[in-house]
Amino acid sequence: MKTPFDTIDQLASQMTFHRERHTVLAGNLANLDTPGYQPLDLRPPDAASKPVGLAATEAGHLEAAPGASRVGTPFADPSAEPGTDGNAVNLERELAKVDANRVRYTTAAELVSRRLALLRYAATDGNS
Numbered sequence: 001m002k003t004p005f006d007t008i009d010q011l012a013s014q015m016t017f018h019r020e021r022h023t024v025l026a027g028n029l030a031n032l033d034t035p036g037y038q039p040l041d042l043r044p045p046d047a048a049s050k051p052v053g054l055a056a057t058e059a060g061h062l063e064a065a066p067g068a069s070r071v072g073t074p075f076a077d078p079s080a081e082p083g084t085d086g087n088a089v090n091l092e093r094e095l096a097k098v099d100a101n102r103v104r105y106t107t108a109a110e111l112v113s114r115r116l117a118l119l120r121y122a123a124t125d126g127n128s
Contacts, residue, residue, distance in 0.1 A: 011112045017044055018105035024074060025098045028089050036086035039077045039094065 021042040028039040080088035 008112055008115055011108045011115070014108045015105055015112070017042070018101050018108065021101050022098065022105070025094055025101060028094050029091070029098070032087070032089050032091060032094075034087060037089060038082075039080050039089045040074050041077050041097070043075055 024040050024042045028037075031037040031039075077088070080090065080093075082088040
């Protein structure tokens with residue numbers, strides 16, 4: 001059975017994904033001048049797939065909490081062309097991704113806000 005909060009939960013998940021994607025894209029911009037750096041992006045999680053736990057690949061890594069899942073799947077951007085120093089970050093392209101990601105995050109936030117306002121209105125019988 002679908003509840004009034006299902007939509008809010010889905011939008012909140014989208015906001016979390018876009019917040020995490022912004023972090024990845026900002027990391028690409030921070031490594032603009034790093035020789036050999038390959039830009040990363042974040043792919044949304046597949047709704048049908050099981051949550052993927054984080055793996056400790058080095059001795060100093062902390063283990064993820066049981067049942068923890070990733071917000072998305074990081075992947076190397078295959079369309080990035082490396083420059084003379086091997087760095088494949090394109091400033092204009094990364095800024096366009098950041099801006100598109102910002103618009104999607106803002107849209108989801110606005111929809112959550114409107115949905116909560118509608119629920120508040122219904123809960124107070126129209127007396128806000």
